[in-house]
């Protein structure tokens with residue numbers, strides 16, 4: 001579909017600095033209003049070629065007013081961020097963990113109260129039938 005910024009030829013570069021292009025830009029901005037036709041921003045406006053079929057002899061319809069950001073997007077310099085769906089964090093229910101024999105002994109020594117609770121829970125767990 002024609003030129004991109006990176007492989008513009010010299011003729012095109014010169015053209016963008018020419019009076020004709022300058023005048024065309026002014027006309028388009030005057031005619032359509034000084035704002036980005038994509039997002040409505042009014043600063044840092046560029047004239048972008050929708051296509052290059054009529055290059056050096058553009059019709060107003062071949063051109064679009066874009067702000068710097070939308071222009072960069074149009075050329076794929078800035079990729080539009082895709083919103084990633086947020087992963088829902090599944091809250092894990094605190095499950096009753098059965099301790100190893102070693103941990104039991106340790107708990108009994110260090111925290112007898114907790115150990116009693118643990119024993120009670122253990123009892124509950126195995127008393128279900």
Ligand SMILES: [Zn+2]
Pocket residue numbers: 047048049071074075
């Ligand atoms: Zn452009």
Ligand SMILES: [Zn+2]
Pocket residue numbers: 036037038039040041066067068069070071
């Ligand atoms: Zn814009």
